[in-house]
Amino acid sequence: MAQSQDFERLKQKYQSAIHLMEQLQVHLQNINMEGNKLFIRGEAPSEEAKNKAWDQVKLIDPTYSDLTLDLTVSAQQAPSQSTAQQTSPQSATMTAGASASGGQNQRHYTVQPGDTLSKISRQFYGDANKYMKIYEANRGTLHDPNKIGVGQELIIPE
Numbered sequence: 001m002a003q004s005q006d007f008e009r010l011k012q013k014y015q016s017a018i019h020l021m022e023q024l025q026v027h028l029q030n031i032n033m034e035g036n037k038l039f040i041r042g043e044a045p046s047e048e049a050k051n052k053a054w055d056q057v058k059l060i061d062p063t064y065s066d067l068t069l070d071l072t073v074s075a076q077q078a079p080s081q082s083t084a085q086q087t088s089p090q091s092a093t094m095t096a097g098a099s100a101s102g103g104q105n106q107r108h109y110t111v112q113p114g115d116t117l118s119k120i121s122r123q124f125y126g127d128a129n130k131y132m133k134i135y136e137a138n139r140g141t142l143h144d145p146n147k148i149g150v151g152q153e154l155i156i157p158e
Helices: 002-013 015-023 047-060 081-087 117-125 128-137
Strands: 027-034 037-044 067-073 106-110 153-157
Touching: 002 015, 002 027, 002 037, 015 027, 015 037, 015 047, 037 047, 047 067, 106 117, 117 128, 117 153, 128 153
Parallel strands: 037 067
Antiparallel strands: 027 037, 106 153
């Protein structure tokens, strides 16, 4: 019960950002709770749309400590890799958990009940068979790819 109240409260708090993303034609893939944070994943049609969405989030709450926003730029609109490196050292994905000194190519995910690495892999990569990529990135905390725990914070590499 408290989880759904938190979800509604945080959704309301970030409603102007969600509305802006819809106006900018960001494809919102999911909005749900991850632990005590609102989790929003979407695909922006351009780098400019992604940046505008982030600017709106920062206007609402400069710390966005209660939000994880995972926005990617759609492949057909993303600049080529060489152009991207010249114009921006950041990848097309930003998460609230990424540090300024590194980790730009990493996303974070909190394990939910019923999750498996294959299920998470399908969610992020569209292919359940890429689960070892997640396992390898989390070797420090995972000792068996078949054993993950609810609430565990995983790094999801690009």
